[in-house]
Amino acid sequence: MATHRIPILGPGTVPDSSGDVFFEPYSIKATNDVWDRLVAIFNDSGTRIGLAGGFTVPKNYVGSANLIIVWTTTATTGDVEWDFDYRAVGGNDIESLDQAGTQESVNANDTAPSAAHERMEISIALTDANFAVDDEVTFELFRDGTDVGDTMAAAAIVFAAMFEYADA
Amino acid sequence: MAVLTSEQLTELRQELARGESVVTYDKATINAACQTVEDEIEGLKATIGVTIDTATSPVTLSGAIKLKLVKFYFHQKFNRGG
Numbered sequence: 001m002a003t004h005r006i007p008i009l010g011p012g013t014v015p016d017s018s019g020d021v022f023f024e025p026y027s028i029k030a031t032n033d034v035w036d037r038l039v040a041i042f043n044d045s046g047t048r049i050g051l052a053g054g055f056t057v058p059k060n061y062v063g064s065a066n067l068i069i070v071w072t073t074t075a076t077t078g079d080v081e082w083d084f085d086y087r088a089v090g091g092n093d094i095e096s097l098d099q100a101g102t103q104e105s106v107n108a109n110d111t112a113p114s115a116a117h118e119r120m121e122i123s124i125a126l127t128d129a130n131f132a133v134d135d136e137v138t139f140e141l142f143r144d145g146t147d148v149g150d151t152m153a154a155a156a157i158v159f160a161a162m163f164e165y166a167d168a
Numbered sequence: 169m170a171v172l173t174s175e176q177l178t179e180l181r182q183e184l185a186r187g188e189s190v191v192t193y194d195k196a197t198i199n200a201a202c203q204t205v206e207d208e209i210e211g212l213k214a215t216i217g218v219t220i221d222t223a224t225s226p227v228t229l230s231g232a233i234k235l236k237l238v239k240f241y242f243h244q245k246f247n248r249g250g
Contacts, residue, residue: 078194154191
């Protein structure tokens with residue numbers, strides 16, 4: 001059995017309309033300005049702000065599903081509250097892709113790095129039985145600034161969000 | 169004393185963080201600092217009108233002029249390295 005990670009922030013990823021979630025080059029927040037790739041910024045907004053997207057469950061999916069978020073920040077104190085809402089839709093002419101409500105909502109709290117810009121990784125467990133091979137998963141990844149646990153007074157900088165799973 | 173709204177506090181925190189390469193304070197800390205600034209400036213507004221009147225006597229400047237004067241003073245002081 002092997003563990004795999006697939007990136008889920010693909011071409012269908014879109015920020016909400018708040019203006020507090022957006023993509024920008026990492027050099028805007030970075031100090032050294034060498035690595036200029038796009039990152040997703042989740043501002044300290046005091047509100048629940050999200051990035052919507054989707055991915056397909058791979059052919060070799062068996063279980064051990066987790067959401068992995070790789071992030072950093074300029075803050076060295078405070079916590080960030082991550083929420084993940086999703087629905088997995090499968091089959092051919094069986095299930096609607098336009099369903100109201102989520103299949104599962106998970107959340108986790110993570111603490112700012114000990115030094116600005118250090119790589120942070122958080123794993124959030126997902127319900128294995130909710131996923132099946134070839135399912136189209138639609139999701140929204142939130143920073144929940146309304147949660148009392150979100151105390152970080154700086155933007156969260158997301159480098160990657162990944163679906164982690166095990167094969168047979 | 170006026171209490172800053174959550175939206176006002178969020179705007180202040182965002183502006184502060186935007187200019188900092190490292191943010192060493194959390195929301196509660198900086199919110200307390202912002203509210204203190206608000207309290208102090210509101211207190212100043214209450215007294216500076218009288219103080220200006222004393223300095224400019226017998227001329228009395230309008231409230232609008234006094235407010236503009238204070239705004240432009242802070243702009244000069246903090247935006248132009250004064």
